[in-house]
Amino acid sequence: MSEPVLQTRDLRRSFTQGETTIHVLRGVDLAIAPGEIVALLGASGSGKSTLLQAVGLLEGGFDGSIRIDGAEVGKLESHERTLTRRDKLGFVYQFHHLLPDFNATENVELPRLIQGATFEDAKARAEALLTALGLGTRLTHRPNQLSGGEQQRVAVARALSTRPALVLADEPTGNLDEKTADIVLAEFLRLVRGEGSAALIATHNERLADRMDRVVRLHDGILE
Numbered sequence: 001m002s003e004p005v006l007q008t009r010d011l012r013r014s015f016t017q018g019e020t021t022i023h024v025l026r027g028v029d030l031a032i033a034p035g036e037i038v039a040l041l042g043a044s045g046s047g048k049s050t051l052l053q054a055v056g057l058l059e060g061g062f063d064g065s066i067r068i069d070g071a072e073v074g075k076l077e078s079h080e081r082t083l084t085r086r087d088k089l090g091f092v093y094q095f096h097h098l099l100p101d102f103n104a105t106e107n108v109e110l111p112r113l114i115q116g117a118t119f120e121d122a123k124a125r126a127e128a129l130l131t132a133l134g135l136g137t138r139l140t141h142r143p144n145q146l147s148g149g150e151q152q153r154v155a156v157a158r159a160l161s162t163r164p165a166l167v168l169a170d171e172p173t174g175n176l177d178e179k180t181a182d183i184v185l186a187e188f189l190r191l192v193r194g195e196g197s198a199a200l201i202a203t204h205n206e207r208l209a210d211r212m213d214r215v216v217r218l219h220d221g222i223l224e
């Protein structure tokens with residue numbers, strides 16, 4: 001079997017407030033193969049976002065091992081962590097976090113430009129992704145000129161613009177009505193599959209989870 005794109009071993013995270021410590025992650029072992037799409041389910045407060053923040057190298061404070069593309073990344077210095085995030089990972093959140101003064105194409109170009117691509121390359125990639133998501137006629141619209149589903153498609157295109165090995169998504173359609181969520185998720189999965197990226201997607205929605213390659217559940221701080 002090829003090397004997992006993500007592998008966590010005994011990942012632990014606690015939060016202490018005053019006298020109280022809660023152990024949110026109590027030893028999470030998770031391996032995701034290249035190109036595999038995994039749904040992360042769990043009750044509200046079970047630690048899905050905490051797990052995504054840890055493997056997304058957005059938060060320190062955890063114990064255990066995180067390997068991305070074969071390299072241990074859990075204890076990197078901040079600069080290396082930033083580079084790993086930039087070059088290996090893509091992120092989609094419940095709220096799109098698009099830059100309001102940039103149009104759709106510019107928002108999608110940005111991660112690739114930061115990675116050092118030429119302007120022509122970043123533009124061509126952004127336009128191809130947006131067109132694949134049905135936004136070919138919305139390329140120069142700013143976020144406030146787009147519907148919620150369109151905004152989230154732009155966020156999906158932005159996450160994929162750098163060809164990440166792994167896309168991390170936290171309730172990517174949680175802010176959309178059911179019908180739009182279904183359509184945007186189907187497009188998201190199609191694009192991720194087409195690009196050959198792996199994905200870890202937190203959701204409350206069992207029905208949407210069934211469309212992914214594998215489902216894991218966080219319960220009492222471990223995956224089952």
Ligand SMILES: Nc1ncnc2c1ncn2[C@@H]1O[C@H](COP(=O)(O)OP(=O)(O)OP(=O)(O)O)[C@@H](O)[C@H]1O
Pocket residue numbers: 015016017022024042043044045046047048049050051
């Ligand atoms: N920075 C923090 N400080 C203290 N407690 C925190 C912090 N972040 C998360 N928690 C606690 O950790 C637990 C897990 O939170 P988390 O947001 O990871 O759950 P979740 O499964 O993503 O929930 P939801 O499905 O409602 O988004 C919760 O009890 C939360 O209150």
